[in-house]
Amino acid sequence: MVERIFIDSNAFFKRKEKFMEIISKGHSLVINNIVVYEVIKVLDELISESNDKKAKLYKMLKERFPKLLKDLDIEIKCTNLDNERLLMCYEIMKNKNVDIGDAIIYLFMVDNKIQKILSYDDDWRKFDIEIIR
């Protein structure tokens, strides 16, 4: 059965095998604007902090990222926030002791009825979703 799986930012940097497995099963993959922001932020920081050789590789990753998303048919969706929903994020942050990024992603997953996330972040254990790793 084809499922929709949310891909957390850390999954783009860790464990090729799990990504391969999900792709082999033909699942449809989804991210939101928070993930795009986090991946680019990590790469930008690494580019500025690394020596020439590594910086070149990080630049290569940054340039290739949009193509990777396209090649993998990863759906990029935007999380819409209004004041009411922002307050819901605050509730999630408070109740689950997570950061704003995770709260927005969780809200996004609930809105889009996505039950699974590919992530290596233990914070997701606090939520009623299935973690793939």
Place this chain on the structure above:
Amino acid sequence: MLIEKRRVDNRGRILLPLRGIKEVFVCSLGRTYIISEDKGEIDRIISILNEKKIEEKKKAIKNWFAIIEATELEKMSVNDLNKIIVKSIKKEVEKSG
């Protein structure tokens, strides 16, 4: 294999040379359509296309992670990755004065 050009009328219809056939199956793949009287044949083509697509996706992942491995980013913990994001945001705030 022959690709033919056919006109679409102003109501979005095309005329196909399918004499003696009462109904066909149509599968749309974005802007591409597969039309056949045999549903099994469409299923077979879709299956071949899916396999091909999965192979291409695997290749894309392989290429991406080849660079990740060269940087040794895989060894970095999630906590370290989160710290990098925070550091980067901090820098941005400081830069903006």
